[in-house]
Amino acid sequence: MYLTDEEKAMRDGFEGPAVAAAMDLLLRYGAALDASRLCDIRNVAGTMTQPSPVKARLVKEHGWDKAFAVINLDSDGDFAVPPMAVPTCQLQHGFGDDARDVVPYPKQNIELQASAEAFYGRHGVNILATCTPYQVGNLPLRGEHCAWMESSAVIYANSVLGARTNCEGIASTGAASLTGKIPCWGNHLDSNRHGTHLVQVDVAVDSFQDWGMLGYFAGGVAGEDRPVITGSLGRPDLTDLKHFGAAAATSGGVELYHIPGITPEAASVEAAFAGRGVPSAAVYGLAERRAVYETLNEIGDSTDVDFVLLGCPHASVDQMRRTAAALDGKRLSPSTELWIMAPRALKEVADRSGYTAVIQQAGGRVLTDSCPAMSRAAPKGTRVFATDSAKQAHYLPAILGIEAWFGTLDECVDAAVTGRWNGRLD
Amino acid sequence: MSDIILHGRTVVPGVAEGEALVSHEPISGWGGIDPARGVIIEPRHELFGVCFTGKILVFPSAKGSSGWSGFFQTTRLSGTAPIGMIIGRISAKSALGAVVTRVPAITDLDADPCEVIHTGDWLLLDNSTVEVRKREPAV
Numbered sequence: 001m002y003l004t005d006e007e008k009a010m011r012d013g014f015e016g017p018a019v020a021a022a023m024d025l026l027l028r029y030g031a032a033l034d035a036s037r038l039c040d041i042r043n044v045a046g047t048m049t050q051p052s053p054v055k056a057r058l059v060k061e062h063g064w065d066k067a068f069a070v071i072n073l074d075s076d077g078d079f080a081v082p083p084m085a086v087p088t089c090q091l092q093h094g095f096g097d098d099a100r101d102v103v104p105y106p107k108q109n110i111e112l113q114a115s116a117e118a119f120y121g122r123h124g125v126n127i128l129a130t131c132t133p134y135q136v137g138n139l140p141l142r143g144e145h146c147a148w149m150e151s152s153a154v155i156y157a158n159s160v161l162g163a164r165t166n167c168e169g170i171a172s173t174g175a176a177s178l179t180g181k182i183p184c185w186g187n188h189l190d191s192n193r194h195g196t197h198l199v200q201v202d203v204a205v206d207s208f209q210d211w212g213m214l215g216y217f218a219g220g221v222a223g224e225d226r227p228v229i230t231g232s233l234g235r236p237d238l239t240d241l242k243h244f245g246a247a248a249a250t251s252g253g254v255e256l257y258h259i260p261g262i263t264p265e266a267a268s269v270e271a272a273f274a275g276r277g278v279p280s281a282a283v284y285g286l287a288e289r290r291a292v293y294e295t296l297n298e299i300g301d302s303t304d305v306d307f308v309l310l311g312c313p314h315a316s317v318d319q320m321r322r323t324a325a326a327l328d329g330k331r332l333s334p335s336t337e338l339w340i341m342a343p344r345a346l347k348e349v350a351d352r353s354g355y356t357a358v359i360q361q362a363g364g365r366v367l368t369d370s371c372p373a374m375s376r377a378a379p380k381g382t383r384v385f386a387t388d389s390a391k392q393a394h395y396l397p398a399i400l401g402i403e404a405w406f407g408t409l410d411e412c413v414d415a416a417v418t419g420r421w422n423g424r425l426d
Numbered sequence: 427m428s429d430i431i432l433h434g435r436t437v438v439p440g441v442a443e444g445e446a447l448v449s450h451e452p453i454s455g456w457g458g459i460d461p462a463r464g465v466i467i468e469p470r471h472e473l474f475g476v477c478f479t480g481k482i483l484v485f486p487s488a489k490g491s492s493g494w495s496g497f498f499q500t501t502r503l504s505g506t507a508p509i510g511m512i513i514g515r516i517s518a519k520s521a522l523g524a525v526v527t528r529v530p531a532i533t534d535l536d537a538d539p540c541e542v543i544h545t546g547d548w549l550l551l552d553n554s555t556v557e558v559r560k561r562e563p564a565v
Binding site for chain 2 (some may be wrong): 001024025027028031033034052053054070071074149150155167169170171172185187198250252253265373395398399424
């Protein structure tokens, strides 16, 4: 791999042992990818504060510097962590203090995470604590090279914003945060950003639920490649594409898609394929829509719903507003809980706007920082849950061993109020 | 019994010798493996409940969460890691995963490793080659 003089100096320890360890990891990783060089980045979204048993042991025995070296740089060295070299944010992690007495979640994890936030905050890590950094001020520009984790954020950054990042991991984002470098490979290169599969939509897609189902279908069609979506599409908003991308990254491994006329890198279907010819289309019609709906609901059997989960990926202010409007003046069934997950910065807006109070008066909770899948935590005794998120409907049954229903926000709120699932596909 | 030699591109240099565990389906890290036990835990996966510790793991690709590499790094720190990886199609997740698991790994082979290699075959993974000694058929 070609290295600049600056990168060689980092490798050789001129900027200290932590930067040298970071560069060593990037060289091993770049060789594994067969990358020809590194690229400069100034935007890292990774995870340093998320509690885990290995992290707890390392911190207890050796302190936070060692835990960072082992987990975030894959290094056996002993050195102090320097300040972050480039803007770096913490993605979603475990539950925090605001979840005490609500979420069954180990107290020692809350304490470990609080200690981590204090340590990493001192080193310049912005504790955004959300899977949607693009909702709370980390909005990369078109063409900006980034090093992001979190599949739903990666697909949003690449596709909706036109930024450039691979689906990075804990050690590569750790190394990027100290060097401002990442292998220039995959989505960073022009030659890897054109479409590979065409999805022709023949049924109207114009709701939050439908955008999620279409994303789930597109991920199944494209796998790890790059679908181009065209046809009878309404005009999506941030919330719709947040759901679409999370679903496409769940059913497949999509990191980049194009919707000609909507996303920035493809003005037309032909342009999306960059002159390589338009392949024959996978059609998304009534039958395919029905099949996706049934797949997402195949784990549902009992209609007695004891948990409703909203806000995956983390809710927008508008989703909290709509949830409050749907719950206004109502009361949850005594056997059902409702949680909506949101970035803490946006919960502040919901608090101020009165939405949180309305949700709480109905018996629901606005929670931050984490989610049931990430923290393996749901209300005690949950057997059946309902959600408006295709991603959570896919993952949570496997992670928590519970049944799932997938539907609209109104169907989920109805289930929370009646304790029964009455969802159906129109 | 016939030996086969596959050629590919080194992902992580080194030599590993041992028994193959072949997955025909992509493998998830987060939600896909239990790093404390070195076991595949995805309910609908063909290797559900199977332990990969001490095996050379042969799989087509990595799927799912960006936590993939962190989960495989944890297998190393927990003593439950595979001893080598043979990866059909490389990605950022699997490349970083192999690096932080610190085991010899190879990709871009001249034949589909998930078809040519069968679970139980004896493998010698040496940087950019894999020698496959087919398991003796049961007599």
